[in-house]
Amino acid sequence: MEEKELVELAKQGDRKALAKLVKDNEQTVYNFAFKICRDREKAENIMQETFLSMVKHINQFDGNSKLSTWLYRIVSNHCLMQARKEKNKYFVSINEDNEDDLYEDKYVADWSRIPHLDVENNELKKILDQSIDKLAPDYRVVFLLRDVEGLSTEETAKATDLSIPAVKSRLHRARAFLRKELNEAFSR
Amino acid sequence: MSKENPNCKEVMQHICESLGEDLNSEKCVAIKHHLDNCSGCQSYFKTVELTIDLYKKYNVQLPEDAHKRLMSFLNLSDCDE
Numbered sequence: 001m002e003e004k005e006l007v008e009l010a011k012q013g014d015r016k017a018l019a020k021l022v023k024d025n026e027q028t029v030y031n032f033a034f035k036i037c038r039d040r041e042k043a044e045n046i047m048q049e050t051f052l053s054m055v056k057h058i059n060q061f062d063g064n065s066k067l068s069t070w071l072y073r074i075v076s077n078h079c080l081m082q083a084r085k086e087k088n089k090y091f092v093s094i095n096e097d098n099e100d101d102l103y104e105d106k107y108v109a110d111w112s113r114i115p116h117l118d119v120e121n122n123e124l125k126k127i128l129d130q131s132i133d134k135l136a137p138d139y140r141v142v143f144l145l146r147d148v149e150g151l152s153t154e155e156t157a158k159a160t161d162l163s164i165p166a167v168k169s170r171l172h173r174a175r176a177f178l179r180k181e182l183n184e185a186f187s188r
Numbered sequence: 189m190s191k192e193n194p195n196c197k198e199v200m201q202h203i204c205e206s207l208g209e210d211l212n213s214e215k216c217v218a219i220k221h222h223l224d225n226c227s228g229c230q231s232y233f234k235t236v237e238l239t240i241d242l243y244k245k246y247n248v249q250l251p252e253d254a255h256k257r258l259m260s261f262l263n264l265s266d267c268d269e
Binding site: 015016018019022023026027030031034035040043044047048051052055103111119124125128132143144147148175176178179182183 | 235236
């Protein structure tokens, strides 16, 4: 059955259709939540809260986009709320004063030596986790939605309630920040 | 523009459009000259691509018990086939 039909049935209270929608999207939601918070337990909690919101508000879904696009918006909100609760956590702030540093390398790493196809390598996973963990969550969400999940700039703007220029600006800063972090880690 | 294999003109057009510049504007011509000769910029673009690729490939699988907990949390366990 097509997603549109399932959504219509779910709106009419069909629990089986609702369960199917959850099953069809749970992997995407869990994976995305993990990519933002880099913690399996938190990712599971966020996934549960996201689907609870979906179940409660399915009637508000207008069907003009894919359900997953709407879910990305809900997950992003839950992840940002979660991050705001962790007030003691320090993130590197990127502003006009220090932006130039992102484009200047103290070290030049030879990226061709990195086992970039093997992300099962635990050392590499640690580097990826630690690098993105330093990036402020509102930048992280934009990078992950646009570059990693492949949403369009417009969809990313909609999911994050940002203007298109704001998405573009956060995206290129986030890319530059992560690239620099990896470059430094690979130089060690 | 072909996504797979854009030619140099298409790349320049894309960069210059983002800047709100005409292809033959002074700024665009200067950028093209810079890109042709700057190994730093070339390496920057290559490594940004690799960065994105690494984060794309690093995925986690939803464990079966987490799926069960989710269905139970939503009171949908009886609909889980």
